[in-house]
Amino acid sequence: MPSISLTRHLIEEQRSGHVTPDLRLLLEVVARACKRISVAVGKGALGDVLGEAAAAGGGDSINVQGEAQKKLDVISNEILLEANAWGGHLAACASEEMEHCQQIPDAFPRGNYLLVFDPLDGSSNIDINASVGTIFSVLRCPEGVSAAQDHDFLQAGSTQVAAGYCLYGPSTMLVLTIGHGTHAFTLDREQGSFVLTTGHMRIPAQTREFAINMSNQRHWEAPTQAYVGDLLAGQDGPRGQDFNMRWVAAMVGDVHRILTRGGIFIYPWDRKDPAKPGKLRLMYEANPMAMLVEQAGGAATNGRTRILDIAPTSLHQRVPVFLGSKDEVETATRYHLQHD
């Protein structure tokens, strides 16, 4: 069996009518940008890529989330913007690292798609040489809009035409959906191309593994306390079985594990900062991951509602996240709905 490159896979999807030529080009460009980010991440301490980014006037650079930006947050954002500027397939980009969306420069033609990304996910892992990733989501630009604004991005996740992530781990992997299954490609570093290594990923419906930052336990609401408490009680509790815990601290890493062997990933609402309903961002973290997980037979909710049905109200909106093995996400959601 000859190996199937990302390019061949996308051409075949175009022939099947699943992807337009413009969307195919867009996904190729995102994949190329991810290869460049992979090279930058891989330089580690030998390149000038570790540590915090400096603000123009000195001190640390703080992004719209109120987080200190790492150098690689900024480098990855610039690589994605630059790679996508000239292809003619995009109307605008929005990113975790930019307060507002950025239109395609006037020098280039504008296309019909909107690209949203978390250029570097899990950036606290950079300086310890652990896995990080890039997450992206593709939306259609609303009809008749030539200069897309932030509000043009505010579409429910169910309207995404494509979503994916690139994991920069021991190997670099691109995991992609265009609404016809979730497929994993591994970067062949000698050839420089992504090769299909797992087509149609399937998440087992049941699991004995969960992922949550337990240090926030005292800030959770009662149903989250009850649900996780019952997982921790193991075979002595109402679940009647033991559960294992894993936490990569990069959503891309945790979701990749779940796509590979099942599990539930949770970043719940907590009262640490009542102004923020959860830590993760709907548009460029929860929505693309929810689409990938659903396309692999899993489920994704905010504890009560399907993530992909949420109507966004702002670009950087945060949302609680429960995603992964279908039966387990349904159980966690039931704890919350029964409590209301």
Ligand code: AHG
């Ligand atoms: P980002 O680095 O893009 O800001 O995202 C970080 C997120 C996500 O990747 C991860 O699941 C979570 O933060 C980790 O949170 P803790 O710091 O609570 O472990």
Ligand code: MN
């Ligand atoms: Mn961040």
Ligand code: MN
């Ligand atoms: Mn992130």
Ligand code: MN
């Ligand atoms: Mn990020």
